[in-house]
Amino acid sequence: MDANPAGLDTKIMRNCGKIHLKRTKIDRLMNRLVVLIFMSLVLISVALTLGFWDKVKEFKAKHHYVSEKLTYSVPTESFFTFWGFLILLSVMVPMAMFIITEFIYLGNSIFINWDRQMYYQPQNMPARARNTSLSDQLGQVAYIFSDKTGTLTRNIMTFKKCCINGVVYGGTFPDLSFPHGAAQHA
Structure with a gap:
């Protein structure tokens, strides 16, 4: 027998786990799309930075009036160029x-x-x-659970209609069939 009542089995300890944020399917899809778009934005910015440095060397070789001396080191200049492209192209994120x-x-x-x-x-x-x-x-909603005691339903349960695997059952509504895969759950 455990003499310490303030252990891992107390209510406060059982409720202090991970916080589950409830998000809709559309929110999760949009978040994934934004992450994908942002990753592609970073890759495009890196490619443009590399291409920019290739063209800058060629441009400075052809045009004598442009100073070949950098005011910053190559890594610092690349860093600023990358962030410049990232900021310029940030309008891609919707x-x-x-x-x-x-x-x-x-x-x-x-x-x-x-x-x-x-x-x-x-x-x-x-x-x-x-x-x-x-x-x-x-x-x-995928499943509906109810009780027989009436605690949740006050003992009044009325079946109106449901759709299982694309077939609609019950009610005075016309029998609407949905294509397989587009089944609606009541």
Whole structure:
């Protein structure tokens, strides 16, 4: 028996692990794309820096009025040239992409707030989107778990409709079939 109650099994120690940031699939995809674009930007800047030094030597050899003496050492001059190209080409990184998706999320959350079919009559409560990326997060639901005791559902479970492997089941809706791979999960 452990005499020390303040060990690794305490609540505070169990909850101080890694922080899991919740991100949507679109956010993760955009982050990967931005990293890929930035890496290509660095490679292009390195290539341009190397090409620049090759052309500068040729240019200085042809034009006598340009000083062949460098004000900085070759590594320092290369460093400044690289950062100059990196800054010049930084417009390749599409920061507007994040802003546009946030506006799209905002528009979707406004439509959720306006949706009359999402009104909950027993509590006289309309739907409220408290998060702009709510619609994207709802589209990623893969499984729904419920209990039999009524703790979560107040013992009122109504099956409306679901889609399994592209086949829609239930409800008064027409039977819509989705192509395999584009199945929606309810």
